[in-house]
Amino acid sequence: MSKPRIAVHKFSSCDGCQLAFLNAGEDLLTLGALVDIRHFLEAGFAEEGAEVDIAFVEGSISTPDEVERIRRVRANSRHLVTLGACATAGGLQALRNLDDSNEDWKQAIYAQPEFIHTLAHAEPVHAHVKVDFELWGCPVNGRQVLAAVRQLLFGVAPLDERDKVCMECKRQHAVCVMVTQGKPCMGPVTRTGCGALCPRFGRDCYACFGPAENANTAALARRLEGLGLPPVDIARRFLFINSQAPAFREEGLRHYPPGFADD
Amino acid sequence: MTERTVSIHVPALTRVEGEGALRLRIEDGRIEALALDIFEPPRYFEKFLEGRQHAEVLDIVARVCGICPVAYQMSAAQALEDAFRLDPGPWVRDMRRVFYCGEWLQSHALHIHLLALPDFLGFDSVVAMAAEHPEAVRRGLRLQGLGNDLIRLFGGRSVHPVGACVGGFHDAPTLDEVRTMLARLRAEWPESEALIGWVASLPMPDDEQVFTSVALRHPADYPLAEGRIVSDAGLDIEIADYERHFAEEHRPQSTALFALLDGQPYLTGPLARLNLNLDRLPEATRALLEATGIRFPSRNMFHSLLARAVEIHVALVEAIRLLEAYVRPASPHVAVRPCAGIGFGATEAPRGILWHRYAVDGHGIIRAARLVPPTSQNQARIEADLHRSLLAFGLDQPDEALRLRAETVIRNYDPCISCATHFLDLTVQRQ
Numbered sequence: 001m002s003k004p005r006i007a008v009h010k011f012s013s014c015d016g017c018q019l020a021f022l023n024a025g026e027d028l029l030t031l032g033a034l035v036d037i038r039h040f041l042e043a044g045f046a047e048e049g050a051e052v053d054i055a056f057v058e059g060s061i062s063t064p065d066e067v068e069r070i071r072r073v074r075a076n077s078r079h080l081v082t083l084g085a086c087a088t089a090g091g092l093q094a095l096r097n098l099d100d101s102n103e104d105w106k107q108a109i110y111a112q113p114e115f116i117h118t119l120a121h122a123e124p125v126h127a128h129v130k131v132d133f134e135l136w137g138c139p140v141n142g143r144q145v146l147a148a149v150r151q152l153l154f155g156v157a158p159l160d161e162r163d164k165v166c167m168e169c170k171r172q173h174a175v176c177v178m179v180t181q182g183k184p185c186m187g188p189v190t191r192t193g194c195g196a197l198c199p200r201f202g203r204d205c206y207a208c209f210g211p212a213e214n215a216n217t218a219a220l221a222r223r224l225e226g227l228g229l230p231p232v233d234i235a236r237r238f239l240f241i242n243s244q245a246p247a248f249r250e251e252g253l254r255h256y257p258p259g260f261a262d263d
Numbered sequence: 264m265t266e267r268t269v270s271i272h273v274p275a276l277t278r279v280e281g282e283g284a285l286r287l288r289i290e291d292g293r294i295e296a297l298a299l300d301i302f303e304p305p306r307y308f309e310k311f312l313e314g315r316q317h318a319e320v321l322d323i324v325a326r327v328c329g330i331c332p333v334a335y336q337m338s339a340a341q342a343l344e345d346a347f348r349l350d351p352g353p354w355v356r357d358m359r360r361v362f363y364c365g366e367w368l369q370s371h372a373l374h375i376h377l378l379a380l381p382d383f384l385g386f387d388s389v390v391a392m393a394a395e396h397p398e399a400v401r402r403g404l405r406l407q408g409l410g411n412d413l414i415r416l417f418g419g420r421s422v423h424p425v426g427a428c429v430g431g432f433h434d435a436p437t438l439d440e441v442r443t444m445l446a447r448l449r450a451e452w453p454e455s456e457a458l459i460g461w462v463a464s465l466p467m468p469d470d471e472q473v474f475t476s477v478a479l480r481h482p483a484d485y486p487l488a489e490g491r492i493v494s495d496a497g498l499d500i501e502i503a504d505y506e507r508h509f510a511e512e513h514r515p516q517s518t519a520l521f522a523l524l525d526g527q528p529y530l531t532g533p534l535a536r537l538n539l540n541l542d543r544l545p546e547a548t549r550a551l552l553e554a555t556g557i558r559f560p561s562r563n564m565f566h567s568l569l570a571r572a573v574e575i576h577v578a579l580v581e582a583i584r585l586l587e588a589y590v591r592p593a594s595p596h597v598a599v600r601p602c603a604g605i606g607f608g609a610t611e612a613p614r615g616i617l618w619h620r621y622a623v624d625g626h627g628i629i630r631a632a633r634l635v636p637p638t639s640q641n642q643a644r645i646e647a648d649l650h651r652s653l654l655a656f657g658l659d660q661p662d663e664a665l666r667l668r669a670e671t672v673i674r675n676y677d678p679c680i681s682c683a684t685h686f687l688d689l690t691v692q693r694q
Contacts, residue, residue: 012304015328015679016422022377022412023421025368025585027402032390044381044388044463092326093306105310118304139329139422197419200427201434206322208423241326260314 004153005052007039008083009061010075011066012093012122017084018042018058022167027146048072052154054079056145060093061085062122074129080150083145085138087125087244089210090244092138097121097244099259124244133158138208138241139194161192162213165205169220177204184224184237189215189247210242217251231255285649285669289658298672299646299655312632317429317601324619325423327634328679330373331500333366333414334612335634336427337488338619343429346623347599355431356594357490357585362427363418363487363610364578368410369421371571372614373535374677375462376403379568382671383465386438401460402454406575409451416444431596439678443591448583455576456551460682462572463555471562472651474644477524479611479688485543486536487576488610493539493561494529498523504611505618511639521643528643529613532676533570534561545580549572559601564648567675601627612637614677632639637676 008018021028022043037043055077061070062262074080082088098100102120105112133152135144149160165187169176177199178185185204187196193236197250200206212219217238224234238252290295310326315323324339325332342352373606376399377389386392393400410641411421416436418424420608424433437684477498479490500508511522520595523529537544544552552559552573556568608619615637622631652672653665659666 003358012306014326014329016332019329019422022373023407026401028404029390029393031398032393036391037388042378043390044386062306073484075512091310092323093308095311096307101310105307106305108310122306138326139420191603194420196427199434201419203428203433206319233295233316236319240319241322253629 001090002158003034003036005036005038005050005075005116006149007047007050007052007055007077008041008043009038009039009048009055009057009069010041011057011070011087011125012062013059013086013091015058015083016029016139017043017086018056020083020125020140023091024142024146031149032092032247035138035149044099044245049076052078052081052148054081056081056083057125058083060090060122060124060129061095061119065073067128070125070128079132080125080129080146081133081135081152081158082094082125082131083135084140085208085210086122089225089242090122090124092241092243092262094122094244094253095239097123098239098256134161136191136210136242137193141195142203144193149242163192164188164189164212164215165192165194165196165199166190166193166208169199172196172200174199177202178223178227184229184233186220189217189220205246206240206245207237208241211247215247217247221255232260253263282347283515285654285673287665287669291350292658294650294653294658297646297650298382299642299649306448308346309632309634312621312629315600315629316348317627317629319600320629321427321429322423322425324634327636330679331366331612331614333418333427334610334617336424337363337611338608338612338634339616340429340608341489341610341622342606342608342619342621343623344606345608346604347429347602348604349597349599351431351597354590355596357588358417358432358435358595359427359488360484360581361416361585362424365413365416365575365615367423367487367578368402368413368582369407370410370677372403372407372410372587373574374613375458375568375571376400376407378677379674382667382674383568384494398620402458404600405523406451406455406458409447409454410578412447413444416440425612428596429593432598433595435591435595438503438589438591442585445583445586447552448579448586449603452583453571459551459555459569459572459576462569466577467563467565467568468654469515469563470565472564472648474564475524475527475529475539475564477531477561477616478536478561478642479609479616480539483542483543485545485581486611487581490611491608492609492616494524496537498524502618503607505607505609505635506620508599508637509640511635522640523643528647529640531563531640532567533574533613533615534564534567535615536611537561537573544573545577545584547580548576551576564652564672564675565676571677599627601625612632614638614679615640636679638676641676643680645673645678648672648673648676664692 038047041189085091151158178182183204187205190207191209193209235255238248321336324335331362414421418426477494481484482491483492485633604621618635
């Protein structure tokens with residue numbers, strides 16, 4: 001039997017999620033023996049149009065060319081898995097979607113904005129093509145990525161870890177930074193996966209893994225208000241790395257006007 | 264009269280972080296057009312920083328680059344502390360240096376083994392190379408892993424770490440954690456010595472060229488998280504004066520901006536740092552470099568690979584020295600009192616100088632930001648190098664050999680076109 005074929009594609013992103021593979025050390029060599037890597041530019045594999053069993057996609061869709069390219073990736077892939085916050089929910093750069101700022105920002109940064117071809121919005125992959133499985137996180141957790149690869153190679157659907165950072169904190173015996181220090185922690189509404197890193201460092205979670213299942217964002221917003229946060233600061237907590245995830249976007253926009261730049 | 268037009272479409276420039284294309288047109292045995300096009304989709308970091316709180320900045324700028332997030336955090340912390348006129352003190356200074364050593368180790372080991380070495384040993388990827396050079400590859404992966412773990416010690420994770428803040432760190436490692444890390448760092452010391460000798464023994468093209476090196480320089484230490492900006496052409500300025508000497512221009516084929524020093528290309532990165540800071544190397548590292556028989560300062564751009572191996576050793580030596588004196592402080596950070604002002608930060612990212620400027624209001628809200636990454640500084644130099652290197656290599660070489668040489672020259676700069684990738688399409692047109 002021939003080995004399963006995989007590809008890693010990059011769109012608008014920081015390259016940080018594909019490091020889940022490049023930082024895997026010995027596991028990278030093991031993976032190279034288990035599968036046939038057809039496309040993964042940073043690792044030296046260049047066959048963009050290859051048909052594969054699993055395509056991992058990093059980055060959001062933010063240019064007209066990327067719209068065309070993600071459609072080709074979909075057509076060539078049996079399973080399409082998004083790798084991280086940008087591909088899954090648009091990422092930090094989707095902050096430009098809030099005020100339709102694309103044109104203004106382009107004019108401000110580039111002397112010759114007519115050479116820059118971008119879409120008005122930075123969008124998640126699922127806005128354009130069907131996604132089979134989503135891996136959240138900014139960045140993704142390498143353990144979750146390799147576990148998903150293993151599960152897909154065994155022919156089963158990857159386990160979707162959707163419970164809250166709060167649960168992970170309890171498992172880690174981390175002291176609650178909201179209860180003990182009054183910090184505006186996003187743990188109660190954020191998906192686990194990081195290992196409750198921020199609370200373990202004594203700081204408040206900033207929601208880089210996106211919304212957990214059944215996230216009660218309204219209750220958390222009231223709690224943040226109770227801690228003394230003005231509306232614009234509540235908006236900042238929800239409208240950050242996963243500002244386009246529906247649960248965060250809706251709650252954030254309730255507190256957002258008149259925007260960040262003019263408060 | 265016969266006229267031959269050759270057009271080659273190579274699917275991708277692999278083993279770089281980013282998206283670009285190289286266009287090369289050769290006519291009558293001369294280079295008529297040569298341009299490195301960068302198509303990195305812009306993400307407008309400088310604009311969405313506006314209106315955010317100072318405490319959010321380190322988490323935002325880390326996301327510019329997954330390979331060097333520590334560099335972005337350290338330049339930003341320095342700039343915001345400059346704006347707030349805040350001195351976080353010697354413990355924070357030393358531990359930031361250790362944190363940064365982790366990133367140099369990780370990034371340089373990744374570049375040497377996963378991105379660059381396949382060129383010099385004749386493979387397409389590290390996976391293929393591992394079959395024939397298992398020990399060398401495993402040594403590289405161990406050093407890379409050690410760097411990642413050193414970042415984790417202070418940051419929790421190696422990509423977009425969460426431990427650093429304006430004023431210092433959110434938390435400090437325990438003595439036990441530091442002792443365990445010290446033992447691992449000491450164990451890799453001989454490995455990093457062997458790496459220098461091995462990289463120095465690789466066959467390198469002998470191709471000297473003229474360029475200006477620009478790097479940070481510190482009164483006592485090999486430059487990492489602080490220093491003045493100096494060049495081998497006599498420049499010696501405060502980082503706040505950067506904009507008076509360096510200007511960025513926008514060219515049609517690129518979404519990166521080209522930075523020039525007094526209108527001319529220049530080099531930043533490991534080779535420039537080493538060329539300008541030989542007298543700041545730790546004693547043990549200097550002895551190893553001298554034993555290679557390769558003379559520095561060097562004008563051979565391919566010695567960048569050796570410079571990275573040397574800096575891996577510097578990172579190990581420095582991390583060990585600073586962690587041997589480790590004490591757990593009462594507080595790992597000093598309190599921040601925002602005030603209105605403008606602040607500057609410049610540190611040596613693995614790929615070169617990373618310069619930041621922020622304007623902040625009295626509430627600590629960012630009003631303006633400017634980030635100048637190393638790759639936009641090197642872009643003009645890469646083009647000049649390509650032009651020169653391909654002429655020296657011989658334009659009558661087969662297209663495939665020309666392409667490989669061009670890619671090797673580009674990879675040599677470890678360009679972090681970061682923040683986008685699809686292809687480097689090389690189109691050669693011959694007439």
